[in-house]
Amino acid sequence: MATVDIHAHPPVPHHDDHEHEHEHHHGNFWTNYIFSQDHKVIAKQYLITGIIWALIGGTLSVLFRLQLGFPDADLSWLRPLLGGWIVIDPATQVGKLDTEFYLALVTMHGTIMVFFVLTAGLSGTFSNFLIPLQIGARDMASGFMNMLSYWFFFLSSAIMFTSLFISTGPAGGGWTIYPPLSALPQAISGSGLGMTLWLVAMVFFIVSTLLGGVNYITTVINLRTQGMSFSRLPLTIWAFFFTAIIGLLSFPVLFGAALMLVFDRSFGTSFYLSDIYIAGEALAHEGGSPILFQHLFWFLGHPEVYIVLLPALGISSEIIATNSRKPIFGYKAMIGSMLFIAILSFVVWAHHMFVTGMNPFLGSIFTLLTLIIAVPSAVKIFNYVTTLWKGNIVFTPAMLFSIGLVSFFLTGGITGIFLGNSAVDIQLHDTYFVVAHFHLVMGSASFFGMLAGVYHWFPKMFGRMMDDRLGKIHFWLTFIGVYLVFFPMHYIGIAGFPRRYYSWTNFETFGGFTDLNMLVSVAAIATLSAQFIFLFNFFYSIFRGRLAPANPWNSTTLEWTTPRFPGHGNWIGEIPSVYRWPYDYSKPGAKEDFIPQTIPYSETPESNFPHENELIKLEMSNGSTIVVEERKDHGHH
Amino acid sequence: MTLIIGLGVVLVLAILYLIFRIGNLVGLVKAKTQEEEDASNGLHGYFFMFFTAGGLLLFFWYSIKYWDSYVKPVASKHGAITDHLFWITMAIVVISFVIISIVMFWFTFKYRYDKNRKAEFFPDNHYLELTWTIVPAIVLTLLIFKGLSSWNDITSPAKPDAEVIEVIGQQFAWTARYPGVKDNELGVFNFKLIDATNEFGLDLTDKNAYDDFKSLELHLPPHKEILLKIRAKDVLHSVFLPHFRVKMDAVPGMQTHFKFEVTKSTSEMRAETGNPNFNYEMACTEICGKGHFSMKFPVFVHDTEEDYEKWKASQESWLKQNPDYLKFVPANLREAALIKSGLPMDQAVTTTSVSLN
Numbered sequence: 004m005a006t007v008d009i010h011a012h013p014p015v016p017h018h019d020d021h022e023h024e025h026e027h028h029h030g031n032f033w034t035n036y037i038f039s040q041d042h043k044v045i046a047k048q049y050l051i052t053g054i055i056w057a058l059i060g061g062t063l064s065v066l067f068r069l070q071l072g073f074p075d076a077d078l079s080w081l082r083p084l085l086g087g088w089i090v091i092d093p094a095t096q097v098g099k100l101d102t103e104f105y106l107a108l109v110t111m112h113g114t115i116m117v118f119f120v121l122t123a124g125l126s127g128t129f130s131n132f133l134i135p136l137q138i139g140a141r142d143m144a145s146g147f148m149n150m151l152s153y154w155f156f157f158l159s160s161a162i163m164f165t166s167l168f169i170s171t172g173p174a175g176g177g178w179t180i181y182p183p184l185s186a187l188p189q190a191i192s193g194s195g196l197g198m199t200l201w202l203v204a205m206v207f208f209i210v211s212t213l214l215g216g217v218n219y220i221t222t223v224i225n226l227r228t229q230g231m232s233f234s235r236l237p238l239t240i241w242a243f244f245f246t247a248i249i250g251l252l253s254f255p256v257l258f259g260a261a262l263m264l265v266f267d268r269s270f271g272t273s274f275y276l277s278d279i280y281i282a283g284e285a286l287a288h289e290g291g292s293p294i295l296f297q298h299l300f301w302f303l304g305h306p307e308v309y310i311v312l313l314p315a316l317g318i319s320s321e322i323i324a325t326n327s328r329k330p331i332f333g334y335k336a337m338i339g340s341m342l343f344i345a346i347l348s349f350v351v352w353a354h355h356m357f358v359t360g361m362n363p364f365l366g367s368i369f370t371l372l373t374l375i376i377a378v379p380s381a382v383k384i385f386n387y388v389t390t391l392w393k394g395n396i397v398f399t400p401a402m403l404f405s406i407g408l409v410s411f412f413l414t415g416g417i418t419g420i421f422l423g424n425s426a427v428d429i430q431l432h433d434t435y436f437v438v439a440h441f442h443l444v445m446g447s448a449s450f451f452g453m454l455a456g457v458y459h460w461f462p463k464m465f466g467r468m469m470d471d472r473l474g475k476i477h478f479w480l481t482f483i484g485v486y487l488v489f490f491p492m493h494y495i496g497i498a499g500f501p502r503r504y505y506s507w508t509n510f511e512t513f514g515g516f517t518d519l520n521m522l523v524s525v526a527a528i529a530t531l532s533a534q535f536i537f538l539f540n541f542f543y544s545i546f547r548g549r550l551a552p553a554n555p556w557n558s559t560t561l562e563w564t565t566p567r568f569p570g571h572g573n574w575i576g577e578i579p580s581v582y583r584w585p586y587d588y589s590k591p592g593a594k595e596d597f598i599p600q601t602i603p604y605s606e607t608p609e610s611n612f613p614h615e616n617e618l619i620k621l622e623m624s625n626g627s628t629i630v631v632e633e634r635k636d637h638g639h640h
Numbered sequence: 641m642t643l644i645i646g647l648g649v650v651l652v653l654a655i656l657y658l659i660f661r662i663g664n665l666v667g668l669v670k671a672k673t674q675e676e677e678d679a680s681n682g683l684h685g686y687f688f689m690f691f692t693a694g695g696l697l698l699f700f701w702y703s704i705k706y707w708d709s710y711v712k713p714v715a716s717k718h719g720a721i722t723d724h725l726f727w728i729t730m731a732i733v734v735i736s737f738v739i740i741s742i743v744m745f746w747f748t749f750k751y752r753y754d755k756n757r758k759a760e761f762f763p764d765n766h767y768l769e770l771t772w773t774i775v776p777a778i779v780l781t782l783l784i785f786k787g788l789s790s791w792n793d794i795t796s797p798a799k800p801d802a803e804v805i806e807v808i809g810q811q812f813a814w815t816a817r818y819p820g821v822k823d824n825e826l827g828v829f830n831f832k833l834i835d836a837t838n839e840f841g842l843d844l845t846d847k848n849a850y851d852d853f854k855s856l857e858l859h860l861p862p863h864k865e866i867l868l869k870i871r872a873k874d875v876l877h878s879v880f881l882p883h884f885r886v887k888m889d890a891v892p893g894m895q896t897h898f899k900f901e902v903t904k905s906t907s908e909m910r911a912e913t914g915n916p917n918f919n920y921e922m923a924c925t926e927i928c929g930k931g932h933f934s935m936k937f938p939v940f941v942h943d944t945e946e947d948y949e950k951w952k953a954s955q956e957s958w959l960k961q962n963p964d965y966l967k968f969v970p971a972n973l974r975e976a977a978l979i980k981s982g983l984p985m986d987q988a989v990t991t992t993s994v995s996l997n
Contacts, residue, residue, distance in 0.1 A: 103930040177927045183892055184875040184928060190811065191929045277893025278831040280841070281811070281874040285832045293876060293891055327751070328759040336769050358878070359889045360870075360896035363795030367788050374780045381776040382769065384740065389768070391747040393760035398684040398752070406688070406748060413740055417733045420780070424787035426722045426794060427729060430885045433878065433925040472663070479687065486695065494702070494710040499882035501925040504933040512882050512921045515709050589759035596758060 038154075040146030041571040045153050046132035047464060050457070052160060053124020054538070057450075059164075060115035061531045065524075067108040070100045072524020074506050074517075088172070105505045106175040107193050111167065113178030114201070116446060118208055119163065121311040123156050125453040126250075129314055130219045130243040132460060136562035137237050139228025139579060141572045144221040148214050155211035159204045166200035174201040177503060179304065182275040182296050186267050189282040198268070202261050209254045209261075216254075219247035228561070230581035235600065237560050237585040238331060241338050242317020245345040246310050252349070253306040260299035267291070297359055301352035308445050309348040313341060315452020316383065316412075319405035321585075322459050323387060325558045326402035327394030328596050330586035333386045340379035340386075347376045357425040358432050366425045373423035377416070384413050395589070395596070399556065400474030401459035407482045408451040414486075415443025418493065433503075436496025439489045447485045454481075454537070461541075462555045466567045467548030473540040477533060484530030491519045559599045560585050582622060583615075678753055685752035692745040696738060712882055713912060715904040715920070715941075718794045719885030725786055732779060798899040802865040807858070807922075808840065809870070809877030809890035812931025814922060815839065816858050820851025821953050822980045826869070827852050831892075834873065837962055844959075844968040850980035853955045858922060858939045861948035862905045870896045878926035881939065883909070889926055905941045957981040 030039075039045060066085075069078065079098030082089045088104040091097070100108075131149065135142055143149045166173040175193025176185040180201065188195040223236075223244045236244075263274040267288070275296045276288035324331040331337060353361060353369040387409045396402065418440040421427045431437060454477075461469045500513050507513035554563040561581065565573050579601040587598040593610035604611050605619045672680075714723050751759075806817040806826055817840055819826045827842055827849020834841035842849045860866055870879050872890035879898070880887045888898040910918045920939035924932055942948040959965060959981035969977045978985055 101930075102933070106927065106930065106932070181876055181927075187875065190875050279874055279892050280831050280834040283836070285834060289893075292894065294894065330761065330763040332762060333764045333769050335764070358887045360891050360894055363791065366795070367791060370787060370791065371784055374784050377780055378773060378777050382773055385772040386769075388740065388744045388747065389762070391744065391751060393762065394747070394751045395753050395757055395759040396685070396748060396751050398681050398748075403684060406744075409744065410741065413737065413744075417737055420733055420783065421726065421729050424725070424729065424783060426787045426790040427726050429722060429794070429887050430719075430726070430882070432887055433880075470660075470664070473660070475684070483691070490699070494706070497712075498710040499712055499880075501880065501923055501933075503927045505930075506933055509934050509936050510921050510923060511917075511919060512712070512923070586763065589761050591761050 038150060040142070040150045042131045042135050042143050042146070042149060043464070043569065043571075043573075045149050046128050048153050049123055049127035049131060049156070050464075052157065053120050053128060053453075054541070056115050056119040056124060056160065058534070058538075059167075060112050060120055061534065063108045063112040063115070065528055065531050066100070067105055067112070068524040068527045070105055070505065072521045072527075074508065100505075102505045103175055103192055104172055106177070106191070106503065107172045107197070109503055110175050110177055110180075110193070111173050114163070114174070117178060117307065117311065118205070119160060121446070121449045121453070122212065122250075122307070123208070125449060125456075126243070126246055126310060126314045127153075127156065127215060128453070129239070129318060129456050129460075130215065130247065132464065133239050133562065134219055134222050134243055135226070136463070136565065136569075136573060137240055137560050138223060138226060138231050139561050139574075139581065140222060140226035141574075141578070143218045144225060145218055149218050152211045152214035152218065155207050155214065159207035159211060162200050162204040162207065166197050166204070169196050169200070171195045171197055173197040179297075179300055180264070181300075182264060182267065182293055183279055183281075186264060186276060187279070187281060194268075202265055202268075205261055206258065209258045212250050212254050216247040216251040219243055220251065223247075228578045228581055231561075231600075235581055235584045237317075238320035238334070238337055238341075239314075239317040241341060242313045242320075245341050246313045249306045249313075249345055249348060250310050253303040253310075256299055257303035260296060260303070263299075264296065294356070294359060294361060297356050297361075298353070301355045302349075304355065305352040306348040308441075309344055311449045312412075312445055312452075313344070315408060315449040315455075316341070318452045318456040318459070319387070319408045321560070322399075322401045322405040322455050323390050323409075324586050324588060325459075325556050325597075326397045326399055326405075327390050328397070328588045329390055329394045330584075330588055331386070332389040332392075333382075334584065334586060336382055337386055340382045343379040344376060347372065347379075351376060351423075354423050354425075354428070357428045363425075370423060370425045374420065377420055377423070380412075380416050384409065384416070397556075398475070399458065400469070400471065400478055401455045401556075403475060403478040403482075404451045404455035404458065407478065407485075408448045408455065410482075411443045411448040411451060411485070414490075415440055415445070415448060419444065430499065431496060433501055434496040435492040435500045435502055438502050439492035439496055442489045442492075443485075447489065451481075457541070459556065460562070461544065461548075462551030463562050463565070463569075465545045465548070466551050467544050468551050468555065469544040469548060470540050473536055477536045477540065480533035480536070481530055484526050484533060487526035488523050488530060491523055495519060554599075557595070557597050559587055559597050561600055564599065564601055582618075674755060678755060682752045685749035688745040688748045692741055696741070713904075713909065714883065714885060715902055715909060716884035716886065717901040717903055718790070719883075719900075720903070721790050721793075722885050725783075725790060728786070729783060732783070794899075798867040798897075799865050802867040802899060803861055804867045804869060805858070805860075806869045806871070807879055807890070807937075808873060809879070809924065809928070809935070810839075810873040811875065811929050812924075812935050814858075814877075814879075814924075814935060814937035816855045816937075817958075818853050818855060818952060818955070819848070820853055820957055820980070821949075822851040823848050831873070838965060839873075840958070842958065842965075844965060844977070845970055845973070847973055847976050847980070850959050850969075850977045851957045851982075852959075853957045854961075855955065856938075858937055859948060859951055860902050860939065860941045861945045862902050862941055862943065864945055865899055865901050867897055867899045870898065875928050876926045877924045877928050877935065880923045880925040881920070882923070883920055887925060902941050905943045906939075907943055909941075959983065 036044060077097045078089050078100055079091055082098060088101045089098040090101050171192045173193060174197045175191050184190050185194050185198055223240060266272040267274050267276055273288040273291035275293050276291040279286040279288060320331050320337060351369060351373045353365055354373040357366045422431055422437060422440055458469060458474055495516050500507060551567060561579060564579050566575060581600045582603040583600055585600050589596045590598060590610045598607060603622045604615045605622055714720055804819055804826060808815050825848040828846040829841040830843050831841050833843055870888055870890045872892045874892060877890040878887060879890060884900055884902060886898050886900050888896050906920060910916055920941060922937035922939050924935035942951060959977060960983050963983055
């Protein structure tokens with residue numbers, strides 16, 4: 004049998020190394036849980052690190068929301084936590100947030116959420132976890148590089164975390180770290196050691212992302228199991244694949260930008276600096292351009308939006324199809340739109356720079372290209388909605404979060420039509436309208452994608468189920484909370500309120516909206532609090548959750564054919580072969596409302612379409628059916 | 641006190657945990673029937689409907705009731721055009737948002753799980769997909785064309801007779817420099833010449849610099865094209881004139897500019913808003929340090945151009961305010977400097993020339 008099988012699957016490596024799984028059990032604690040090369044363990048490491056970062060990032064946002072929502076409140080009770088960053092007025096004894104620390108909070112919130120939570124925590128977790136499991140591979144192409152990827156991320160995290168506690172404060176020039184502000188410690192104290200640590204941390208972060216990305220791409224191209232052609236890949240894998248390619252092409256540019264900033268800061272070069280008079284002296288820098296940095300930064304920064312968003316869209320495609328009990332509508336259009344978005348994401352960056360002094364002609368070009376990106380995005384939304392149409396919708400927590408994602412993607416996405424149009428952007432640029440836009444479309448949508456993914460694949464990650472009711476309560480509190488936080492910001496933004504303001508009371512023009520700002524802050528606190536329900540559910544269920552059935556959501560994809568607690572190597576025995584696409588839900592004539600990818604057409608004559616009957620011959624000729632029989636034998640033992 | 645609060649929190653958490661455990665155990669003992677499962681599943685369909693209805697009601701109610709608080713009156717020529725485009729976009733966006741939201745949440749309600757129904761196998765439909773690719777593409781094309789034509793007008797070069805005013809950003813204040821009534825040209829500057837007094841870095845070998853004057857309030861003429869020349873001394877700043885729909889970064893080492901025409905004077909705006917204390921303001925919209933939020937620059941729009949010219953004529957030149965700097969004026973330009981700056985002629989006797997380097 005075995006020899007027949009080898010001939011049947013010549014291109015797939017590791018296919019019959021039965022010894023492979025046994026290796027795992029001989030490892031010790033360090034090799035199994037800390038320096039593990041198992042993609043599943045690395046995924047969980049990413050996830051848990053990401054969750055910790057999300058808590059930190061969320062807490063920072065609540066701190067600055069306290070200032071914005073309750074500008075007159077006495078914050079001296081925060082002194083045990085923030086120490087000298089709460090400045091006590093000697094006359095009134097009222098404690099206020101330090102204005103420079105306010106900017107540091109805003110900066111670190113952005114940095115943490117964009118890079119450490121939504122890039123590493125989302126893409127790192129699910130690319131690692133799902134790519135081998137869903138394409139039918141024993142592990143990543145290079146388990147060692149994968150391990151390095153996590154540990155570079157850990158190192159980066161440790162440095163960034165340290166920067167929160169230094170006396171001059173963490174970086175405070177905004178998460179976009181535009182020079183000269185980020186280059187000159189005279190300009191803001193966060194640009195001293197805090198900025199140095201920020202840059203060093205980001206360099207390691209980029210190394211981590213690249214190590215991960217190379218692995219994801221190689222694995223998807225080379226390690227797909229027998230029958231898993233590109234046209235049979237689940238949309239999650241397509242999304243991770245595009246994400247990794249975008250990251251691989253754009254992150255090195257940020258690396259270069261950061262390196263030049265390091266040179267400007269420490270070695271007297273003038274890449275970004277020119278004509279500066281600060282703190283009573285004219286600096287020697289001449290000939291540099293701050294605009295250059297912005298171009299380089301956004302050349303990563305914009306694709307970064309899609310690095311964050313595409314995995315979430317992939318995850319929600321999978322979950323919405325599964326729980327609507329319907330094939331995803333327009334599978335090919337979904338791939339096409341993701342490809343189109345991935346390509347366009349590289350040629351829209353300067354829409355962040357319409358009013359930075361960039362040549363207005365460039366502004367025209369980027370308006371055109373930016374608004375084009377709305378078309379594939381619209382296609383995606385319509386396809387999601389049509390997938391729900393005439394479905395048979397099961398509201399698992401994962402499904403609820405995925406529907407929430409589509410709602411955020413819609414609400415936040417359409418405001419991009421204002422901002423992408425340069426003439427309209429003049430007024431809206433750097434106001435709360437922008438804050439509302441990107442928090443909904445990229446922040447909240449991606450965050451919901453991450454939560455949906457956790458709820459959906461938790462049974463595969465930990466072999467146990469999360470509590471359904473707590474998950475649903477968590478969803479409703481978070482869904483309503485997020486809308487209450489970000490929807491009112493549109494009004495504040497249309498009224499022209501600039502972002503990154505400690506207070507608006509200096510201006511008559513920006514008077515009012517104290518009530519709305521208070522509402523936003525209260526909603527932010529409530530939303531953050533609701534996340535503790537998730538935390539409890541997550542950690543409780545790891546140890547005490549109900550044991551998971553083999554295929555809890557009646558899903559078609561490969562990961563559900565592994566044992567409850569898959570070891571290193573994922574499958575005991577052969578890696579299953581794939582015979583069909585991943586969306587055979589509610590196929591007419593089929594006995595069940597789903598047909599897993601591992602079921603050959605020869606076994607489902609009742610539901611095959613005519614062209615699928617043709618494929619049966621192919622299944623026979625390449626010997627795949629023999630594998631099926633063998634698997635049945637295993638069942639009898 | 642803190643102890644009591646702490647104990648209270650622990651107690652509440654413990655109770656919540658107990659409720660959760662009991663609920664779990666009861667759930668285990670009393671397994672739900674399929675009907676109960678379906679009913680509790682269907683509940684979320686209802687929730688989504690309530691959410692949509694409630695959310696949209698709130699959205700429209702607030703948008704209508706508080707219209708005046710978030711819609712800022714517009715007082716510039718191009719601002720009226722971009723506002724128009726903004727509201728056209730808003731109409732398109734709100735209509736699509738409302739329709740898609742209702743349809744989506746209606747589907748979640750209508751197609752909630754029913755064990756007696758089977759979902760429809762509907763993997764694709766090229767006509768549908770083509771429709772919702774082409775329709776948004778056409779709508780966006782229209783918006784792009786309208787947007788680009790306004791953008792090109794706004795960013796086209798200013799007329800030669802436009803009123804040129806320079807605005808300079810620094811941590812954490814704005815200053816304005818006017819070209820002066822004698823030559824109506826801004827003098828050359830150099831950042832290396834900046835000091836505590838010469839905050840513009842005026843190069844006094846340039847004769848256009850002598851009548852330039854400084855203002856701590858931005859005075860503007862109505863109904864005349866204005867060309868703001870913008871620069872920054874230290875870090876990035878951004879000029880934001882909310883009522884004129886003007887925004888442009890101030891960049892160290894690179895002068896930027898924005899041209900616009902104000903349509904309403906300060907007093908006209910006071911009448912229009914019914915607020916006798918109304919004032920135009922300029923703000924900074926590029927993060928620039930701890931005082932970012934305090935970079936307010938008062939703006940005053942005169943009732944007529946003549947009034948504006950009169951104000952300009954009444955201002956003292958920078959050189960007149962700082963006669964010490966006469967020593968940096970080359971000897972052969974000394975007389976021109978005295979005339980242009982409005983300094984008395986005998987000032988020249990007391991000053992000896994100092995080389996700039």
